[in-house]
Amino acid sequence: MVGLKIKNLSKTLLGMEIIRKVTATFLPGRITALVGPNGAGKTTIFNLICGYLTPDNGAVFYDDEDITGLQPYQVARKGIGRLFQDVRIFEGMTVLENVVTACMPYASESPLFPFMRPLRLSRLYKHARERSCYWLEFVGLYAKKDYPASELSFGQQKLLAIARLLSKGFRVMLLDEPASGLSPIATKKVMATLERIVSEDRDKTIVVVEHNMKVVTEMADWVYFMNEGQVAFFGRTDHVLGAREVREMYLGF
Amino acid sequence: MTLLLQLLVNAVCNAAIYALLAIGFGLIYRSLRFFNIGFGAVYVIASYVVIALSETFGIPLFASIPLGIFAGILSSILIDRLVFSPLEGYGAPTGVLLVASLGVYIAIVNLIALIFGNEIKIITKGMEPSFTIGPIIVTRIQIAQILIGWTGAILFWLSIRKNTLVKAIWAMGIAPELVIALGLPYKRMRAIVFSLSALFAAAASIITTLDVGIDPHVGMGALLTGAVAVIVGGVNFYWGWVSGASLIALLQAIGVWLFSAKWNELITFGILIITLIFRPDGIFSPKRRAEER
Numbered sequence: 313m314v315g316l317k318i319k320n321l322s323k324t325l326l327g328m329e330i331i332r333k334v335t336a337t338f339l340p341g342r343i344t345a346l347v348g349p350n351g352a353g354k355t356t357i358f359n360l361i362c363g364y365l366t367p368d369n370g371a372v373f374y375d376d377e378d379i380t381g382l383q384p385y386q387v388a389r390k391g392i393g394r395l396f397q398d399v400r401i402f403e404g405m406t407v408l409e410n411v412v413t414a415c416m417p418y419a420s421e422s423p424l425f426p427f428m429r430p431l432r433l434s435r436l437y438k439h440a441r442e443r444s445c446y447w448l449e450f451v452g453l454y455a456k457k458d459y460p461a462s463e464l465s466f467g468q469q470k471l472l473a474i475a476r477l478l479s480k481g482f483r484v485m486l487l488d489e490p491a492s493g494l495s496p497i498a499t500k501k502v503m504a505t506l507e508r509i510v511s512e513d514r515d516k517t518i519v520v521v522e523h524n525m526k527v528v529t530e531m532a533d534w535v536y537f538m539n540e541g542q543v544a545f546f547g548r549t550d551h552v553l554g555a556r557e558v559r560e561m562y563l564g565f
Numbered sequence: 566m567t568l569l570l571q572l573l574v575n576a577v578c579n580a581a582i583y584a585l586l587a588i589g590f591g592l593i594y595r596s597l598r599f600f601n602i603g604f605g606a607v608y609v610i611a612s613y614v615v616i617a618l619s620e621t622f623g624i625p626l627f628a629s630i631p632l633g634i635f636a637g638i639l640s641s642i643l644i645d646r647l648v649f650s651p652l653e654g655y656g657a658p659t660g661v662l663l664v665a666s667l668g669v670y671i672a673i674v675n676l677i678a679l680i681f682g683n684e685i686k687i688i689t690k691g692m693e694p695s696f697t698i699g700p701i702i703v704t705r706i707q708i709a710q711i712l713i714g715w716t717g718a719i720l721f722w723l724s725i726r727k728n729t730l731v732k733a734i735w736a737m738g739i740a741p742e743l744v745i746a747l748g749l750p751y752k753r754m755r756a757i758v759f760s761l762s763a764l765f766a767a768a769a770s771i772i773t774t775l776d777v778g779i780d781p782h783v784g785m786g787a788l789l790t791g792a793v794a795v796i797v798g799g800v801n802f803y804w805g806w807v808s809g810a811s812l813i814a815l816l817q818a819i820g821v822w823l824f825s826a827k828w829n830e831l832i833t834f835g836i837l838i839i840t841l842i843f844r845p846d847g848i849f850s851p852k853r854r855a856e857e858r
Contacts, residue, residue, distance in 0.1 A: 362746065388748030400743045402736045404801045413732045414747045480747065 314375050315339045316392070316484050316517055321360055321370035330356050332541040333370070338484070341514035343506060345528045345549070346521045348538035349562055354521045355397055357538075358486045362394050363387045374484070393482030397489050397521075399469045401476075403462040407453055410461050410472055411444035412437075415479040447475040450505070452498075466493050474502060478509075484517040491527045499524070503531050525563065529553060537562070567700040569822050576818035578707040581714020582769050583810035586791030587798070588721055589765030591806045594795055596738040596758050599659040602666040603644050604766055604791070605784030606673035611637035611767035612774040613677050613781075616686050626688070634767040641763030642756055644669055650755070670784065678781040687778035706776045713768055718807050721765075725803055734758055786830075793833050797840045799847025808849045812836065 316338040323331040331353045338344045346354045359365040361372050363384040371380040374390055382390075402410050416436060448454045451471040456464065461472060470493050477485060490506075491499045510516050522528050528535065528549065535552040537545040539561060545552045552558055586608075593601045615633035618624045624632075648665055657665075693704040725731045733749045734757070745751050769787065773779070790813065798809025813833055820832045840848055 364742075383750075384742075384745040385748050385750045388746055394746050396743070396746070400740050402739045402743070404739055405736065409732070413736050416732070476747075 316361070316519070317373040318357070318361065319371050319373065321357070321367050321372070323356060323360060323365060323367050325356075325365075330541050331360065331367075334538075334541070334543055335370075336536055336543060336546070338517050338519050339534075340483075340517045341510055342533045343510055343518045343520060343531050344534045344536065345532035346519065346536050346538060347523070347525075347528060347552075347562065348544075352538040353541040354538055355488055356541075358394060358488055358519075358521070361387070361486065362392065388482075391483035392486065393477050393480055393484065394486040395473055395477055395488055395490055397492075399466065399473055399493075401461045401464075401469050401472055403460070405461055406458050407448065407461050407464065407472055408441070408444055408457040411448060411476050411479050412440050414476045415443055415481075416440045443479055444475075447479040448472075450478070451475045451501070467495060467498060470494055471498060471502070478505070483515060485519070487518065487520045487522075489521055489523065491522060491524050499527065503527060507531060525553065571701050572818040572822050573815075574701050574703060575707070576814040578710040578714075579817065580811040580814035581710050581718075582773055583790055583794055583814050584718045584807045585714050585765045585769035586787055587794035587806040587810045588718065588803075589762045589769065590788065590791030591795040591800070591803075592734070592758055592762045592765070594792070595800055596734045597649075597755070598738055599649075599662040600666070600792065601649075601762075602663065602785075602788060603641075603648075603669040603673075604666075604762065605788035606670045607637050607641045607644070607763045607784075608766045608770045608787045609674060609677055609779070609781055609784040610640045611763075612770045612779045613681060613686075615771055615774065616681070616688060616779070619688060620686075630771055633771055634764060637767035637770070638760045638763040640673075641759045641766075645755065645759045650752075670788075674781050674784060681781065683780060683782075685778045685780045686774075689775055693776075704776075706772070710772055710776070713772060717765060717768060722803060730754065730757065790833060793837045797836055797848055799849050802847065802849060805847050805849035809847070812848070 318334060318336050321331055321334045322329070334353075334357065336344075336357075346357065348354055356365065360367050363379075363382050363386070366381055371378055373379065374392065377390075379387060379390060379392075388394075402413065405413065445454060445457065448457055451474060453464075453468060453471055453475065456468070461469065464472060470490070474490060477487075485506075487506075490502055494502065506518055506520075510518055520528070520532065532549045535545075535547065535549045536543050537552050537555075537558050544561075545555055545558055553563070590601070590604050593599070593604065611633045614636040615626070615629045618629035618632055619626055648669055649662055652662055652665055689706075693706050695702050695704040696708075697703075725735070733744055734754055737744045737749075737751070737754060737758075741751060744754070766787075770779070773783075773787075790810075794809035794813055795806050796809070797812065798805030798807070813836060816832050816836060817829045820826075820828050
């Protein structure tokens with residue numbers, strides 16, 4: 313089966329059972345949301361998928377391939393990209409370099425490459441630069457491309473991180489609170505982009521952790537509602553968010 | 566005046582060596598964010614391997630020098646794999662790594678002193694062939710210093726501009742977990758950082774040893790020169806390292822002219838202290854310039 317699948321995932325940290333036998337499937341061509349109270353284990357799920365944590369039990373499958381226990385960079389090379397909850401950027405670099413660093417192909421990694429294939433490197437670099445400029449233009453940061461990334465505001469840094477993720481062309485994108493800290497208009501734009509990505513390319517899988525219910529209702533096709541490390545509800549967005557228990561436990565009305 | 570001119574030429578040679586040291590030290594300091602005193606040990610190992618091979622086994626210099634560089638690289642990677650990497654795996658803070666690297670330095674230097682003795686060892690005996698240009702005398706080894714030092718600096722600069730790997734190494738110092746999330750292999754990058762650093766250390770070490778000889782304790786001085794050059798020039802800015810190295814060499818030459826060569830270390834650390842007081846980001850740091858605009 314294609315897509316990303318987690319099966320019976322469990323994780324105990326410092327004697328606390330953070331994730332308890334979570335099974336979920338994230339289908340390509342769909343936006344799936346993980347919602348739930350703070351501390352429900354949503355980010356931990358992302359960490360388990362990406363290899364930052366190894367599960368005590370259970371497994372992660374990607375296109376039927378068991379990717380449990382792979383190193384984080386290996387997971388990324390399989391095409392699973394991730395946006396961190398707290399914004400992470402390369403502060404000492406310019407905005408453009410931030411994106412270029414991400415979207416240069418792995419092939420140019422050898423330390424001898426620039427001396428052995430200088431022309432090819434130039435071409436690759438030019439291509440990466442063009443692609444980076446395209447995505448910066450897209451999120452509205454093109455005018456600031458030569459600024460030090462550390463001088464951007466929080467929201468702009470978030471947009472930069474999103475541009476970096478999009479430029480890399482990951483097949484699966486795990487987005488941890490992509491809309492937090494963004495202005496309504498930027499949120500709208502990012503949402504529209506994500507929706508466009510899945511509708512244009514049915515191969516892409518997007519998983520979002522988000523507390524902004526407006527974003528979730530408008531964007532997500534499926535919702536997993538998590539509570540205390542377990543999946544409490546799963547279903548179509550309106551069904552899950554309409555359920556009385558979810559309203560009482562999470563939404564507060 | 567002739568003396569000053571001669572000293573300035575010497576400064577250009579020293580600057581080349583200091584630049585190599587600064588790049589070697591700065592690579593680890595910038596990308597792994599810890600003050601690696603073990604760098605001094607790698608510096609010493611490279612030269613002593615050359616000495617051991619050429620003196621004890623009679624291997625000619627053109628063969629023993631590459632082997633010395635190779636030994637430096639190998640020891641650098643080994644030190645990382647055996648000491649630093651495991652410590653970092655346990656989540657040790659950079660202070661712990663600093664103390665561990667000091668331990669590595671002391672152990673290796675004393676081991677070398679035990680085997681080879683504490684006195685100065687010289688590889689090339691007798692006078693170096695020299696060339697006279699007007700009032701200035703340049704030795705063959707000084708020309709080699711300038712050539713190797715500045716080619717090393719420029720080649721590194723060329724590779725830093727477009728190469729993903731070097732960009733990623735640069736990025737690694739800011740957010741290592743982010744580099745991993747983008748699919749770049751941390752361990753391999755780490756090994757490359759340590760080997761590149763050792764390559765520069767070994768080049769600087771061997772060429773200095775060919776000139777003036779070596780004793781087991783010079784590693785610390787080399788390390789500190791490199792470290793001061795990096796901090797003075799600005800940690801985040803590659804040309805700052807090279808400029809910092811040049812500045813130290815230049816001021817040392819002026820110091821020799823005005824006072825005496827005994828004051829060299831005082832000058833080095835004087836520059837460091839003055840920089841830290843007035844421009845803690847480094848004299849040549851580009852970030853400051855952007856803010857001043």
